[in-house]
Amino acid sequence: MTRSNAFAVTPKNLSAVGHTCALEINASALIDNYQLLRSKVGKNCEVAAVVKANAYGLGLEFVAPILESAGCEFFYVANLNEGIKLRSISDKKIAVMAGCWRGEEDEFIRHHLIPVLISVEQVENWPTQHPCIWHIDTGMNRLGIETDQIAKLIHLPHFCAGKAANLPLYMMTHFTSSEVLDESSAAQVAKFDQSLKNAGIGRDRGVTIPQSLCNSSAIFRDEEWHRQQVRAGMALYGLNPTPYLPQNPMRDVVRLSARILQVRHAKKGETVGYNQTYTIPQDTILAVIGYGYADGFHRAGSNKSNVYWHGVPCPVRGLVSMDLSIVDIGHLHAQHSSIHSLIPLPKAGDEMDILPDSAAIEQLARDWNTNVYEILTSISPRARRAVME
Amino acid sequence: MTRSNAFAVTPKNLSAVGHTCALEINASALIDNYQLLRSKVGKNCEVAAVVKANAYGLGLEFVAPILESAGCEFFYVANLNEGIKLRSISDKKIAVMAGCWRGEEDEFIRHHLIPVLISVEQVENWPTQHPCIWHIDTGMNRLGIETDQIAKLIHLPHFCAGKAANLPLYMMTHFTSSEVLDESSAAQVAKFDQSLKNAGIGRDRGVTIPQSLCNSSAIFRDEEWHRQQVRAGMALYGLNPTPYLPQNPMRDVVRLSARILQVRHAKKGETVGYNQTYTIPQDTILAVIGYGYADGFHRAGSNKSNVYWHGVPCPVRGLVSMDLSIVDIGHLHAQHSSIHSLIPLPKAGDEMDILPDSAAIEQLARDWNTNVYEILTSISPRARRAVME
Numbered sequence: 219m220t221r222s223n224a225f226a227v228t229p230k231n232l233s234a235v236g237h238t239c240a241l242e243i244n245a246s247a248l249i250d251n252y253q254l255l256r257s258k259v260g261k262n263c264e265v266a267a268v269v270k271a272n273a274y275g276l277g278l279e280f281v282a283p284i285l286e287s288a289g290c291e292f293f294y295v296a297n298l299n300e301g302i303k304l305r306s307i308s309d310k311k312i313a314v315m316a317g318c319w320r321g322e323e324d325e326f327i328r329h330h331l332i333p334v335l336i337s338v339e340q341v342e343n344w345p346t347q348h349p350c351i352w353h354i355d356t357g358m359n360r361l362g363i364e365t366d367q368i369a370k371l372i373h374l375p376h377f378c379a380g381k382a383a384n385l386p387l388y389m390m391t392h393f394t395s396s397e398v399l400d401e402s403s404a405a406q407v408a409k410f411d412q413s414l415k416n417a418g419i420g421r422d423r424g425v426t427i428p429q430s431l432c433n434s435s436a437i438f439r440d441e442e443w444h445r446q447q448v449r450a451g452m453a454l455y456g457l458n459p460t461p462y463l464p465q466n467p468m469r470d471v472v473r474l475s476a477r478i479l480q481v482r483h484a485k486k487g488e489t490v491g492y493n494q495t496y497t498i499p500q501d502t503i504l505a506v507i508g509y510g511y512a513d514g515f516h517r518a519g520s521n522k523s524n525v526y527w528h529g530v531p532c533p534v535r536g537l538v539s540m541d542l543s544i545v546d547i548g549h550l551h552a553q554h555s556s557i558h559s560l561i562p563l564p565k566a567g568d569e570m571d572i573l574p575d576s577a578a579i580e581q582l583a584r585d586w587n588t589n590v591y592e593i594l595t596s597i598s599p600r601a602r603r604a605v606m607e
Numbered sequence: 608m609t610r611s612n613a614f615a616v617t618p619k620n621l622s623a624v625g626h627t628c629a630l631e632i633n634a635s636a637l638i639d640n641y642q643l644l645r646s647k648v649g650k651n652c653e654v655a656a657v658v659k660a661n662a663y664g665l666g667l668e669f670v671a672p673i674l675e676s677a678g679c680e681f682f683y684v685a686n687l688n689e690g691i692k693l694r695s696i697s698d699k700k701i702a703v704m705a706g707c708w709r710g711e712e713d714e715f716i717r718h719h720l721i722p723v724l725i726s727v728e729q730v731e732n733w734p735t736q737h738p739c740i741w742h743i744d745t746g747m748n749r750l751g752i753e754t755d756q757i758a759k760l761i762h763l764p765h766f767c768a769g770k771a772a773n774l775p776l777y778m779m780t781h782f783t784s785s786e787v788l789d790e791s792s793a794a795q796v797a798k799f800d801q802s803l804k805n806a807g808i809g810r811d812r813g814v815t816i817p818q819s820l821c822n823s824s825a826i827f828r829d830e831e832w833h834r835q836q837v838r839a840g841m842a843l844y845g846l847n848p849t850p851y852l853p854q855n856p857m858r859d860v861v862r863l864s865a866r867i868l869q870v871r872h873a874k875k876g877e878t879v880g881y882n883q884t885y886t887i888p889q890d891t892i893l894a895v896i897g898y899g900y901a902d903g904f905h906r907a908g909s910n911k912s913n914v915y916w917h918g919v920p921c922p923v924r925g926l927v928s929m930d931l932s933i934v935d936i937g938h939l940h941a942q943h944s945s946i947h948s949l950i951p952l953p954k955a956g957d958e959m960d961i962l963p964d965s966a967a968i969e970q971l972a973r974d975w976n977t978n979v980y981e982i983l984t985s986i987s988p989r990a991r992r993a994v995m996e
Contacts, residue, residue, distance in 0.1 A: 235714055236687025238705055271901035271929050271989070296930040297897065298625025299989075315930065316627055316868055316897060319956065325624055337869055337955065359879045359925075360895055360933055361869055395882050402883070479705055480726055480750055490748045493784050494791070506749055508686065508705060512660035512984040516905070517977045536748075540660050540980055541685040541704065544749055566726070567708065588906045591929055595901035599988060600660070600688075 237602035238508025238541075239476040239572070243276055244606050245284045247469035251454050252288040254467065258437055259444045266430070268451035269304065270296035270315065275514075275594040276455060276472065277603040282308050284605070285454070294334075294449055298322055301331040313351055317361070318344060332387060336361040341371050346384040351430070354413065356391045356406040365413035372417050372425070388430040388447055389414065396436035399462050403436060407443055434459040438467070456576050457590045466576055474573035474597065476509035476525070478566050479542070490544050491536025496521055498535075502548030505532070507570055510541040514596035515572065518586040519543075526571040526578065528561045545570070626991035627897025627930075628865040628961070632665055633845075633995050634673045636858035640843050641677040643856065647826055648833045655819070657840035658693065659685035659704065664903075664983040665844060665861065666992040671697050673994070674843070683723075683838055687711055690720040702740055706750070707733060721776060725750040730760050735773040740819070743802065745780045745795040754802035761806050761814070777819040777836055778803065785825035788851050792825060796832055823848040827856070845965050846979045855965055863962035863986065865898035865914070867955050868931070879933050880925025885910055887924075891937030894921070896959055899930040903985035904961065907975040908932075915960040915967065917950045934959070 255265050267290045268274075273281035282293065282304060293308065295301050297316040302325070304312050311332060317340045318326050318333035326333055327348055334351045335341045341363065344350050352371075355362030363371065391410045396403045410431065419425045428446035434453035436443055438460050453459040456471035482504045490496040490504070507525065511517050520538045524531035525545050530553075532545040547564055554563055564570065573579050573593070583590045644654050656679045657663075662670035671682065671693060682697065684690050686705040691714070693701050700721060706729045707715050707722035715722055716737055723740045724730045730752065733739050741760075744751025752760065780799045785792045799820065808814045817835035823842035825832055827849050842848040845860035871893045879885040879893070896914065900906050909927045913920035914934050919942075921934040936953055943952055953959065962968050962982070972979045 236689075236691060236703075236711065238686050271899075271987075274929075275901070296901075296989075297627050299991075300625075302625060314625075322625065339955070355871075357878070357883075358881070359871060359873050359877055359893060360928065360931055394878070394880070398882070482744075482748060484748050488748055489746070489783070491783070492747070493787070494746075504748060511977075511981045512664070512685075517981050518907075539749065540663075540984060542749055566728070588900075592900045592906050595929060595987075596985070598660075598984075600685075602688075 237600070238479065239474070239513050239600065240569075240602040240604060241276065241597055242473040242475075242604050242606050243280050243284070244469070244471050244473070246607070247456060247471045248281065248284050248454060249288040251456065251468050251471065252285055252290060252450070255434075255437060255448070255450050255453060256289070259441075259448055262446075263444045264292055264447040265290065266292035266294055266313075266447055266449045267454060268294045268433075268449050270294060270300060270451075271595050272300075274451060274455050274591065275597045278304060279307055280603055280605050286310060292447070294451075298325060298331065301326075302329050305329045305331065315353075315361070317353075318350075334390065335363070335386075337363060338367050338371060342374065349387045351388045351390055352386045354389060354391045354410060356409045356413075357402070358392055358394050360392075362391070365409060365416075368413055368419070369417035372419060385425070385427050387428065389419070389427050390430040390447075390449075393431070393433055393436050396433060396439060397459065397461055403439060403443075407431065407440075452591060455594065457579065457594075458576060468576075470575045472573055472579070472594065473571070473575075474601065475569040475571050476507040476513075476543075478505045478564055478568050478570060479508050480506040481547070481564065481566050482506065489536070492539060493537060496536040500548075502546055503551055504535065505545050505547045505564055505570065507543050507545060508541065509543055509572055510539045512540045513598050513600050514593075515543055516586050516596065518588075519582070523582060523585045526574050527564050529574065530561070532570065626989070627868065628863070628902050628989065629958075629991040629993060630665065630986055631862040631864075631993050631995050632669050632673070633858070633860050633862070635996070636845060636860045637670065637673050637843060638677040640845065640857045640860065641674055641679060641839070644823075644826060644837070644839050644842060645678070648830075648837055651835075652833045653681055653836040654679065655681035655683055655702075655836055655838045656843060657683045657822075657838050659683060659689060659840075660984050663840060663844050663980065664986045667693060668696060669992055669994050675699060681836070687714060687720065690715075691718050694718045694720065704742075704750070706742075707739075723779065724752070724775075726752060727756050727760060731763065738776045740777045740779055741775045743778060743780045743799060745798045745802075746791070747781055747783050749781075751780070754798060754805075757802055757808070758806035761808060774814070774816050776817065778808075778816050779819040779836075779838075782820070782822055782825050785822055785828060786848065786850055792828060792832075796820065796829075841980060844983065846968065846983075847965060857965075859964045861962055861968070861983065862960070862964075863990065864958040864960050865896040865902075865932075867894045867953055867957050867959060868897050869895045870936070870953065870955050871895065878925070881928060882926060885925040889937075891935055892940055893924065894934050894936045894953055894959065896932050896934060897930065898932055898961055899928045901929045902987050902989050903982075904932055905975050905985065907977075908971070912971060912974045915963050916953050918963070919950070921959065 267285045292311040301314045313332040317336040332349050334353050336353050353362040430447040432448040458466035488498050517538050582593050656674045681700045690703045702721040706725040721738050723742050742751040819836040821837040847855035877887050906927045968979050971982050
């Protein structure tokens with residue numbers, strides 16, 4: 219696999235003109251990750267791909283076709299608008315997490331979208347000749363039908379008409395902490411199972427409804443939880459679903475880089491950036507990169523986080539600005555002159571790495587006191603998206 | 608001015624279908640803000656509008672036409688790609704802050720874009736029969752030409768050919784802290800003035816070049832700094848350029864709201880959201896809103912920030928999720944039953960305010976330990992944009 223130059227200006231691809239930052243999606247790694255999850259769950263369980271929030275910030279129009287080429291037949295998005303966008307590029311099954319709102323039914327049906335119904339009212343309103351999914355809340359206290367409502371709903375006339383086709387496509391629930399090796403996920407599964415049993419649902423009751431429980435981390439917990447469908451998000455994109463293990467089982471999918479707009483010599487005692495929050499302790503060399511908080515580098519990284527040059531961390535100096543950040547590269551020059559180094563020195567026009575790998579994503583999440591997901595979803599449309607084959 | 612319903616589903620506007628959050632741009636307030644700045648600087652000074660970063664997150668395609676209708680003739684964007692996008696909807700002057708890179712000259716000229724040249728190399732490479740701006744660094748240590756380089760550059764053959772048309776359109780610099788009433792801005796002006804004088808530029812030297820110094824806050828500082836052009840950004844969008852005064856002189860332009868997807872009764876001892884970071888101290892009612900960190904509500908707001916219902920703050924409970932946040936509305940119900948209240952109770956489908964006004968933007972910036980700009984630029988494309996006339 220060759221490293222693409224995401225900033226190359228070619229007449230064929232004008233969309234590549236004039237960006238200062240770029241996000242590369244490694245297609246073969248994304249496919250490998252999908253296949254790994256398939257092999258984990260076996261052939262009797264479907265691996266749906268969660269592509270909400272613009273495919274976790276990567277770019278829906280790039281990610282969805284790659285996942286389809288890997289064999290994905292089922293997608294989840296957050297809301298109807300995302301569903302309509304995805305439908306314009308995919309003929310696979312698409313489920314919408316936010317449910318169907320009164321008045322939106324026609325839009326769902328017209329675009330062949332499957333609502334994840336989140337409340338009694340939504341279930342009562344949905345025309346059950348069209349497929350739907352029921353979301354049962356087992357502890358998030360977020361979206362979903364209360365467990366004690368299932369029995370009432372499943373015996374509504376339009377469900378109990380004896381037509382299996384009118385039953386929900388899946389009964390789903392969502393784990394609060396499946397990446398943590400405690401008892402909370404097992405407790406949610408037990409609550410889910412008991413509530414279905416109480417409602418008279420189960421193979422021994424004659425009413426069988428497939429189940430969808432696992433997110434990425436839960437896939438790696440208990441095989442018994444896989445049931446008929448799992449919903450993979452973060453693991454597809456190379457984030458670590460097993461933080462309790464020393465090794466991330468997934469391949470890195472994302473590489474984010476930014477162009478150096480200027481290299482400056484700065485003298486001891488000078489200040490850097492807005493509000494002069496950093497004073498230079500000794501003469502150094504600064505690189506100004508075209509990546510700021512409007513691109514997704516939170517101001518929380520000011521005077522704290524690093525970007526990378528051939529793997530060497532270069533610290534951010536001063537406050538991150540809207541379109542730019544200033545990083546110290548003085549140590550690269552010192553190293554270059556003191557030892558025989560094969561690493562070239564960065565110059566204006568070169569790219570520095572913001573997120574060279576998933577370890578860098580995890581480091582930023584620690585720096586900014588957030589999770590790895592927010593690092594990805596913060597990457598703005600201003601970063602050019604490109605796919606590496 | 609009537610309050611629009613940004614979530615209304617009408618056959619005429621399918622782009623309004625299925626969003627769970629919406630950003631309203633108050634066109635008359637934006638126009639008033641532009642006019643206020645014009646009146647501040649007088650008729651001999653141009654008010655350029657800074658619309659980089661998708662017009663500070665508001666939406667370039669909505670903001671630029673409104674500013675044009677207010678009389679704006681000059682825009683600033685961050686990079687060439689933003690310039691090309693703006694050119695597709697505007698025939699006004701457009702300057703590009705990141706400068707012109709070797710190989711990009713033809714793109715600049717083809718789209719009639721004006722580069723803000725940031726380095727000696729960029730000045731040397733630019734074909735000076737086309738307009739350009741020079742950025743002089745006077746203390747940011749970010750982008751710009753060093754003050755001691757100006758003399759050399761202005762006497763390059765292609766500038767000193769005696770053709771006034773070949774001189775830069777503007778000499779600009781950028782303040783580090785113009786919103787702070789200290790001496791730093793005056794020191795930057797003095798450094799700028801002295802460096803031009805040293806380079807033989809000035810009315811008394813026969814070489815006159817217009818100047819562009821002020822950002823929004825600087826416009827409100829010293830009239831003498833206005834010179835021939837000011838560059839207004841944040842003040843246009845209703846953010847306060849005078850934080851040292853009790854009153855924001857600008858009108859609010861932004862209103863951001865999100866739909867309630869579900870209202871839930873929650874019992875004492877239950878937990879909320881991922882990783883169970885909030886335990887409910889007494890029975891309450893929760894509203895789940897369709898606005899999460901992928902929309903722009905940073906996880907830094909978890910268990911800390913408020914959203915608003917008819918102006919009443921409602922605290923976020925638990926961790927903010929990617930597409931959803933959970934807020935407590937129990938106090939609204941308690942208040943409603945104990946006093947004669949004219950405020951209706953929120954129900955599923957209603958909108959809660961995320962950013963009802965600029966005071967709420969300032970509060971979020973304090974909560975998240977960042978600035979008001981990052982609050983706006985974090986608002987993702989998933990929020991539907993709508994203009995209120």
